[in-house]
Amino acid sequence: MKHILAVTRKEFLHILRDRSTLFLVLFTPTLLLLFFAYSLTVDIQHVEIAVLDYDRSAASRAFVQQITAGDDLDLYAQVTSFEELDRLLLEGKIKAALIIAPDFSESLMTLRGTPLQVLIDGTEPESGSFAVDHIARRAEAFVTETLGAQLEARGLSAASLEPLDIRVRAWFNPSLKPRNDLVPGLISMVLGMPALSVALAIAHEREHGTLEQLMATPIGRAELLIGKIIPYLLVGLFNVVLMPALAIALFHISLNGSFLLFFALSAVFLFAILSMGVLIGVFMRTQAAALALSFLLIFYPGFFLTGIFFPLASMPEVVRLEAMFLPGTPYATITRGIFLPAVGIDVLWPYVVMLLFQAVVFTAVAALFFRKKLA
Secondary structure (H helix, E strand, O other): OHHHHHHHHHHHHHHHHOHHHHHHHHHHHHHHHHHHHHHHOOOOOOEEEEEEEOOOOHHHHHHHHHHOOOOOEEEEEEEOOHHHHHHHHHOOOOOEEEEEOOOHHHHHHOOOOEEEEEEEEOOOHHHHHHHHHHHHHHHHHHHHHHOHHHHHHHOOOHHHHOOEEEEEEEEOOOOOOHHHHHHHHHHHHHOOOHHHHHHHHHHHHHHHOHHHHHHOOOOOHHHHHHHHHHHHHHHHHHHHHHHHHHHHHHHOOOOOOOHHHHHHHHHHHHHHHHHHHHHHHHHOOOHHHHHHHHHHHHHHHHHHOOOOOOOHHHOOHHHHHHHOOOOHHHHHHHHHHHHOOOOOHHHHHHHHHHHHHHHHHHHHHHHHHHHHHHO
16 A cells, blocks of 8 residues: 555656646546537527518518517528628528518418518528528417417417418528538548647657757747648648548539639638647647647537537537637638638638637747747
């Protein structure tokens, strides 16, 4: 027992002295619990929609008010033309659009049906399908409440009349095949894997003492870090060419937008994600710690918090805000936007600015703490 206690004390002191090990042992379970809890307990809320009301009657206004009551659907805008709906869907500001026919009120009161059309964004079918189901349920409840007395007098029910006439169209992914939006989104996750390599490379050089030798040369800190990023950036650009080719050949995914734009913006993403990997490598003393933290900050968030598998609308506002500081989140929007609706830089520029900001901040922080962590 004395020997066991001695070894135990030694390992406990090692954990306390090695900050990276202490962080991984102490905080990793909590962070993983938060990641999994927020992403896997999917409860879609606050789906942004727009309404084009051709009827503009008291009944149609009451219907819009009813379907947007609560936390499920948020009314982003009431537009006056179909072109405005088209623009909002193209820019990704809404996930569904409701079009109310000119004869909505008349058809409702004469029991001829409830003519509605719903457009959904096929690049995120989960949110669009949720909006359709929600509108259908609220529409049936609205008909029952509005025509309750009239139906009761005739001995009828809303269900027996089937008064709903909801026609759904999916834009950018008409077939709603999961792979059409999933594969472009996955590119944003797998393309970030070189960041793990650059983090491991820096940690490996620290373990073997070669990093101190480099720091003894006239090379500046930022120059050294950028020089380490460039080879991985060039290798990553090879995958930027290869992955769309595989997506088209094997999964029959259409690249509807510009490949040159996709290539250029992918280079910006690689710079951002590799800068994040460098930052991890600067703070981790061992390869094992760098690998664990890379998975924690790059792989897991890329899987759960970028909107690829689970809509960001299902997560709390704080988590959505944090997700926007991960390079994979804006890049997932970029890849889906170029592959499916074929949007251009006029729509994607805010996400490009976000990636550039992240790249500059990660590189600057890594350069700032580089020499201090070697001391």
